[in-house]
Amino acid sequence: MQPTVRDHALADGLRAGQAAVEEGLLRATKSDVPFITETARELTRTAGRRLRPLLVLLAARFGDPGAPGVVPAAVVVELTHLATHYHDDVRDEAAVRRDAPRPDANWDNTVAVLTGDFLFARASHILADLGPEAVRIQAQAFRRQVTGQILETTGPRDGRDPVEHHLDVLASRTGSLTAVSGQLGALASGADPRVADALARYGERLGVASHLADEVATPTARRPTLPVLLLARDADPADPSAPSNPADPSNPSAPSNPADPSNPADPSNRELYELLTGPAGQAGHAEAVARLRTHPVLDGAREETARQADAARAALSALPDCPARDALESLCETVAAPTAPSSCG
Template structure:
């Protein structure tokens, strides 16, 4: 596999010092180089398929968080870089599986793995990437392996429950937020946890960064849910309305469905219908939902979760790293892709 240009589109960190920004960029370059080495393969087709979504770019949000969390401790080192790469590969592997489940056609502005290679290959590539991630983490010690395994179990359990209706007697919003903590929050929590661990932070600081990461991850996914409704494919690099097409009740949908306003009757009817094969009705649902107060309510909740993440950092001393983590929480909820 011939290396191409570095493509990570790092989220803006307006309060990051020039020195810290330089260290993060150098660290991300090291992570990117490690990713390329690890996904390479003697079989050219497997090498291409393994690297497809990595070459497509992405924000490298999780490895960035690992590197930034390390700056709370002694800073970026080879173990931190390896942990960051392991987390990113776990994430990319999950994307391969998610896109098969969602029948998505676009990911990171490029054809999804399932659209390019078919469902069977996309699933197997995801499995290979999970295996590669586990191999990297195994070199970091037994505790890291245990964390990776626990993270993977929670990630999968969240994804399974996300694919099923809310159980009878459960509050749909509370149930959905618990799903997000597992489906997205846990891996981002692990990204921050690894950074602190491998930069020598004490146990209380590691726990602060883990809690921050989980809240940040929930805010990240809630923002993604809003992007799925509010942005177009060119802005977000994803197919708009994917969640609606698949009948997934994300936070703005849940708020809209709970509305008793007669003016929302058409939207509620559309949201309860099968939109998978009806692009016209899907477009109508998107248009109505974009203009509905449910979107503002969901945005407010997303901002509140990001604020909870920021509040978790209160015990840490004021440093460039802490300022950047606070800024990252803001960037998560103001992005468009």
């Protein structure tokens, strides 16, 4: 996912910054043990589009983009992102992630987990040079990530709407690191603290929107996805765990399409849900996946994606008008586009 950048000076600056980040990642993933270097660089070569370093570089445009801590901050957030991928892929037990083999497809789970730990350690080492405030911000984000992973594993508590729970999990697991990207970029560049706060709100909502866009593009997975959860709600609209009030516009995590208990359950939705959540090899599963890709619940998931992107855009109203803000706004438009996945890596 790349922004639309019409300002030539900004475009040149971003290209130079991104090249410096790539060099920093190569240095950070080098070990005296060649095997560790190989494992640490596996996802560096295959993972996503560097959204989080990009947010650091754009955030730095509200201060001094050439400040010495900007590129290291971008390296830190990407190392952290990659480390969580190593751990997540082991937890998911999936053979492929975003069209690339998962780490332990080549090595066993122990090596994959320890490689993630190595990347966390390298990120912490670089982070220490950015000062105690940067360490505090990163630590808070990491706490939220772990909390989100635990909540995802345990599932919603009794009486909690699974859709609302899912959005909260995404805010913690994904939104926290995109939020910290803006914060660290602003901090490293010496930008006003109010800029950092606005970018944190923006980043969290953009991170959630990006993840939801991927869920729309790939609506079935080992983990819950919004389309499958909305399908479950449609299959049983009288579920007492579903919220009865419209979404609160002041709370971006609140679901925007609560169930209507007056609508009867659709037996075909129940059948489809049971097929999708059953074993992947069972009869009818492949057909169920194909049916979901054209199911009306995807419209509801797209609406939620757009709502999260709109909340991200609204956070930018506190920032001065400049090419960097325009680029950040264009990311909101990109992630909410109904025709393309966000590839939020």
